[in-house]
Amino acid sequence: MSTAKDLFITVMDQRPDDPVGQGDLSLALAGAELIDLIGAGAAAVDGELVLPGEDPKPYDRVLDEAAAGLVREAPHERIEDWLWRRGQGLAAGYQAALEEDGELARERGGRLFFGTKHVTPADTPARRSAADRWNEREPVLLALASALGVDAAEPRNEPDLGADEATTAVVAAVLDALMELEAVRQRRSIENAAFANVWRGP
Template sequence: MSTPRDLMIVALDVAPSRPLGRGDLSLALAGAEAYDLLRTGTVRLRGDRLAPLTGPGPDRLAPLPPPGPEDGLLAEAAAALVREEPYEPLPDWLWRRGRGLSSAYLAALEAEGQVTWERSRWLPFRGGRTVLSDTEARRRAAYRWAADEPVLLALAAAVGIREELTPADPAVTDDTALTVLAAVHDAVMELEAVRQRRALEAAAFANVWRGA
């Protein structure tokens, strides 16, 4: 079971509740990787002991000895971990590992025959859409989605694949998973703030240009 692969398949298979940004999805995929690496004992969370005067800092990802995960992209994630003290803060990992990660997962699914491209007859060399094949991986992801698996559900809600969670939805109770989900949520909010700031700056520049 690979949570990031299942999340990517769900993102391709389910109509989102709001426009789905690649950056948001990439951050969530990095969070899903961190969750799987923690779940399989490839890494552990260690509190930041470097900021005793300012309060606890973000948890850091401390790698553990091999063996690592069998999944190819998760193995890449494990190989990318910072292995020297004081290790990498979880939020920093999300931004570094998440850069372009949705494209990497899409390419992997396509290479495995999980996804094909359906081209438009009117635009044979441009555009088109992804089509999921009927595979065991797709059925597994659909099963986790239909079962309201809490971590998958929370990651999907964080990026807009589904509506925000309600008290009626299954809750994540594991502290480690909650730490990862909180970091993903904060990163997605930070990315949205950056988008809004850039939009305001672009609008202000356009107003100055028109007034010149």
């Protein structure tokens, strides 16, 4: 399983009654994909830029799609631009892929995650592997989940990403993008409230 799929399953398992927003999860999934592409040699990071790697063949079909979408000629994308572009609708895409692979099961009483289908993580080796990774406090998964507010019941110590500058840069970009998304939401909320007050009158 990829980090993105592990993250998706972890979010469903850890926040069953308080789902993470689809936009937030999509940005974090795009970051997880980029980290896996870097680990597979299919991408690299140079400062703030995402560069294509030497090995274009990741081990996951969804990651293949991500690798195919890398900008291969200069000017290359900034990490944050990649997150926004790749992240569009990505959470729904992962839900569909996980359902197709039998990792999510539709249940009449299951939780409503995205769309109109009730789904829940199936009891599979992949789910248990994701749980093991979470319980072992694997730094990358912990960092991305923490960025989404998962694990908020425990002290939020910064996950130790070691000397991996590329991973650290991607996680930092995810945090920045999530803050930007929240700022957009707050601005729209204020604008909508102001508009409603105009129509409501004195």
